[in-house]
Amino acid sequence: MxxxxxxxxxxxxxxxxxxxxxxxxxxxxxxxxxxxxxxxxAVQAAPRDANILSAEDSLLLxxxxxxxxxxxxxxxxxxxxxxxxxxxDHEKDVSAALCTGIPFEGGExxxxxxCPEYExxxxxxxxxxxxxxxxxxxxxxxEIDKLRSAVEGYWSNQxxxxxRFRYKRKGNREAYLKDVIRFSRDISPIVDRxxxxxxxxxxxxxxxxxxxxxxxxxxxxxxxxxxxxxTEDPSKRKTGQPLHKDPGFVSVNVMLNDDFEGGGTWFEDxxxxxxxxxxxxxxxxxxxPVGPGHALAHYGSLRHAGSATTSGVRxxxxxxxxxxxxxLYEVDSVINADADHYCPSCDSDESQLVCRMLYHRMxxxxxxNDDEAWHCLALTLLEYESRRSQRNTLELAxxxxxxxxxxxxxxxxxxxxxxxxxxxxxxxxxxxxxxxxDRIRAAYQLSVEINFSVEEAGCYAAVDYESACxxxxxxxxxxxxxxxxxxxxSRIEHRFDMIAEDExxxxxxxxxxxxxxxxxxxxxxxxxxE
Numbered sequence: 001m002x003x004x005x006x007x008x009x010x011x012x013x014x015x016x017x018x019x020x021x022x023x024x025x026x027x028x029x030x031x032x033x034x035x036x037x038x039x040x041x042a043v044q045a046a047p048r049d050a051n052i053l054s055a056e057d058s059l060l061l062x063x064x065x066x067x068x069x070x071x072x073x074x075x076x077x078x079x080x081x082x083x084x085x086x087x088x089d090h091e092k093d094v095s096a097a098l099c100t101g102i103p104f105e106g107g108e109x110x111x112x113x114x115c116p117e118y119e120x121x122x123x124x125x126x127x128x129x130x131x132x133x134x135x136x137x138x139x140x141x142x143e144i145d146k147l148r149s150a151v152e153g154y155w156s157n158q159x160x161x162x163x164r165f166r167y168k169r170k171g172n173r174e175a176y177l178k179d180v181i182r183f184s185r186d187i188s189p190i191v192d193r194x195x196x197x198x199x200x201x202x203x204x205x206x207x208x209x210x211x212x213x214x215x216x217x218x219x220x221x222x223x224x225x226x227x228x229x230x231t232e233d234p235s236k237r238k239t240g241q242p243l244h245k246d247p248g249f250v251s252v253n254v255m256l257n258d259d260f261e262g263g264g265t266w267f268e269d270x271x272x273x274x275x276x277x278x279x280x281x282x283x284x285x286x287x288x289p290v291g292p293g294h295a296l297a298h299y300g301s302l303r304h305a306g307s308a309t310t311s312g313v314r315x316x317x318x319x320x321x322x323x324x325x326x327x328l329y330e331v332d333s334v335i336n337a338d339a340d341h342y343c344p345s346c347d348s349d350e351s352q353l354v355c356r357m358l359y360h361r362m363x364x365x366x367x368x369n370d371d372e373a374w375h376c377l378a379l380t381l382l383e384y385e386s387r388r389s390q391r392n393t394l395e396l397a398x399x400x401x402x403x404x405x406x407x408x409x410x411x412x413x414x415x416x417x418x419x420x421x422x423x424x425x426x427x428x429x430x431x432x433x434x435x436x437x438d439r440i441r442a443a444y445q446l447s448v449e450i451n452f453s454v455e456e457a458g459c460y461a462a463v464d465y466e467s468a469c470x471x472x473x474x475x476x477x478x479x480x481x482x483x484x485x486x487x488x489x490s491r492i493e494h495r496f497d498m499i500a501e502d503e504x505x506x507x508x509x510x511x512x513x514x515x516x517x518x519x520x521x522x523x524x525x526x527x528x529x530e
Contacts, residue, residue: 053368057368057403060396060399060400060403061361061364063396064361064377064396064400065361067392067393067396068354068357068358068361071354071357071384072354072358093221093322094219094324097219097220097221097222097322098219100178100181100220101178101181101188102177102178102181102191102195102219102220102223103191103192103195103196104217104218104219104324105195105196105200105204105217105218105219106217115198115201115202115204115205115206116132116133116136116137116138116198116201116202117132117133117135117136118130118131118132118133118136118202118205118206118297119131119133120206121287123267123269123270123272123284124269124270124272126269128267128269128270128287128298128302129265129267129287129296129297129298130202130206130207130296130297130298131287131289131290131294131295131296131297132202132289132290132294132295133290134290134291134294136294137291137292137293137294138194138198138199138202138254138293138294138295139190139194139254139256139292139293140293141292141293143190143194143293144256144257144292144293146186146187146190147180147187147190147225147256147317148256148257148315150180150183150184150186150187151175151180151225151315153183153184154175154179154180154183154184155173155175157183171229171230171231171232172226172227172228172229173226173227173229174224174225174226174227175224175225176222176223176224177191177220177223177224177225177317177319178223180225195220195319199252199295199319199321200218200321202252202297203218203250203252203297203321204218206297207249207250207297207299208249208250208323216323216324217323217324218321218322218323218324219321219322219323219324220319220320220321220322221247221248221249221320221321221322222247222248222320223317223318223319223320224317224318225256225315225316225317225318226315226316226317226318227313227314227315228260228263228306228308228309228313228314228316229309229313230260230261230262230308230309230310230311230312230313230314231311231312231313241305241306241459241460242305242459242460242461243268243303243304243305243454243459243461244303244304244305245300245301245302245303245304245372246300246301246320247300247320248300248320248321248322249299249300249321249322249323250297250298250299250300250320250321251297251298251299251300251318251319251320251321252295252296252297252318252319252320252321253265253289253295253296253297253316253317253318254289254293254294254295254316254317254318254319255288255289255291255292255293255294255295255316256292256293256315256316256317257292257313257314257315258291258292259312259313260309260311260312260313260314261309261310261311261312262307262308262309262310262311262314262458263286263288263306263307263308263309263310263314264285264286264287264288264306264307264458265286265287265288265296265298265304265305265306265307266285266286266287266304266305266306266307266454266457266458266459267287267298267302267303267304268302268303268304268305268408268410268411268454269302269303269410270284270287270457271284271410271450271453272284284457285457286307286457286458286459300320303408303411305454305457305459305460305461306459307457307458307459308458308459308460310458349387350384350387350388353380353383353384353387354384356376356380357377357380357381357384360373360374360376360377360380361377364377369407370407371404371407371408371411371414372404372408374400374401374403374404374407375400375401375404375408375411375414375417377400378396378397378398378400378401378404378417378421379397379417381393381394381396381397381400382394382397382421382424385397391428394421394424394425394428395425397421398418398421398422398425401414401417401418401421402418404418405418405443410450411450412446412447412448412450412451412454412461412464412465412468413447413451413464413468415443415444415446415447415450415468416443416444416447416464416467416468416471416472418443419440419441419443419444419447419471419472419475420471422436422439422440422443423440423475426440437479440475444468444471444472444475445472447468447472448465448468448469448472448488448491451464451465451468452465452491462495462498462509463509463512465492466492466495466509466512466513466516467512469488469489469491469492469516470489470492470512470515470516470519472485472488473485473486473488473489473516473519473520473523474519476488477519477522477523482523482524482526482527482530483523483527485519485520485523486520486523486524486527489516489517489519489520489523490520492513492516493517493520495513496510496513499513
């Protein structure tokens with residue numbers, strides 16, 4: 001049976017090892033995953049210094065650099081164009097934003113002298129999201145009606161579905177703001193006032209104190225209207241989004257109606273633990289603006305999800321704000337995103353892996369607190385190790401995963417992969433100590449509970465949850481803990497009816513669950529024989 005290792009890029013769960021179980025032999029295969037991109041920064045009103053490294057971190061990076069230098073020499077990988085391409089892509093994004101006609105911060109309309117009143121919503125003792133005060137909406141009812149009328153007209157005029165949205169589901173729709181403005185020019189003044197008099201001053205006050213630089217100018221990286229339609233979704237689970245990061249500096253989410261139930265934005269950092277040292281993660285409720293015309297704003301690099309709309313139709317306007325000269329976060333995001341796309345000159349699978357390592361390593365140079373860059377680097381090292389079986393490569397991968405887990409304590413996907421890598425490492429030892437075994441068990445257990453909490457918050461985490469349960473159960477099976485494995489697998493025993501045909505790869509998920517149920521049946525037979 002193939003062990004599942006989750007990755008953030010390329011919509012794939014990579015299989016880097018095949019575990020042969022006594023009751024069956026299955027070929028390894030690729031499975032769908034959820035794409036999550038970007039970087040992680042502090043959940044506070046002001047970003048932390050992205051490149052302060054401890055001595056231990058610097059030593060780890062030195063070892064990684066030595067490994068990559070040796071590997072890139074062996075495979076003749078050209079490293080000179082990576083950052084140049086990423087910076088060029090960022091410049092193209094800025095140029096594309098200029099061409100939309102959506103105003104930059106220094107536009108013709110003079111910004112208001114004061115921004116909308118707002119307050120921060122805190123979680124775990126830290127400011128998480130800025131929320132407009134009840135008395136201070138950023139859109140009036142009349143402006144909302146005109147915007148919604150324009151987007152309805154745009155949708156009705158589309159004879160072909162031109163969706164470019166990554167998490168498209170039946171009944172859900174989206175439209176890019178620039179396209180709606182082209183279709184209905186009379187909303188352009190509304191958008192100008194919204195940005196120049198309300199959104200830009202608000203983002204500037206809450207997240208980006210002005211610097212003495214012309215390149216500090218805020219602009220709209222991208223913006224779109226999104227409709228989550230529960231009336232066409234019997235599962236009620238697809239009318240939201242899975243955990244992800246946004247591509248811009250700050251994300252603004254504007255509520256356009258309130259005649260729906262459910263919905264809201266849920267942040268990974270909302271997870272709390274009821275008692276120290278206990279695996280009892282608990283997800284709090286998603287956060288919503290206080291009403292139509294009100295908004296939330298947060299760093300795009302905070303991992304978050306759209307909680308499912310359970311009835312009615314939810315319409316929102318999402319605005320991704322960037323800084324014109326802010327290349328740190330945007331270039332970092334581009335580097336991570338491009339890791340699988342700029343290897344045409346690599347003539348072998350191994351050279352492509354080395355090239356991906358270089359991309360993720362460069363992303364860490366951009367932001368040393370980028371947990372996903374550390375995570376993706378570790379997974380690339382794991383895949384490389386599966387081809388070469390080098391112990392030092394595995395040790396580097398484990399170290400990267402452990403470092404990433406310190407940066408992102410509540411990432412269930414990451415914890416599952418850390419447990420898997422530690423399990424690989426333990427098999428290389430003649431006699432693993434109990435402390436290592438306890439660490440593996442704790443990481444798997446926490447991964448399962450966190451992913452369950454994400455689902456309890458109304459967010460899509462089905463593949464992550466089921467994969468964590470199956471990986472944990474396989475590890476328990478190998479320890480001949482049949483009762484423990486059966487207990488974990490029973491949590492996903494009745495989930496076949498939750499699979500929808502418009503998922504990215506429903507058959508792979510069904511096969512995953514069939515594997516789990518076969519293992520569950522085997523474990524129950526072993527329990528009966530005890």
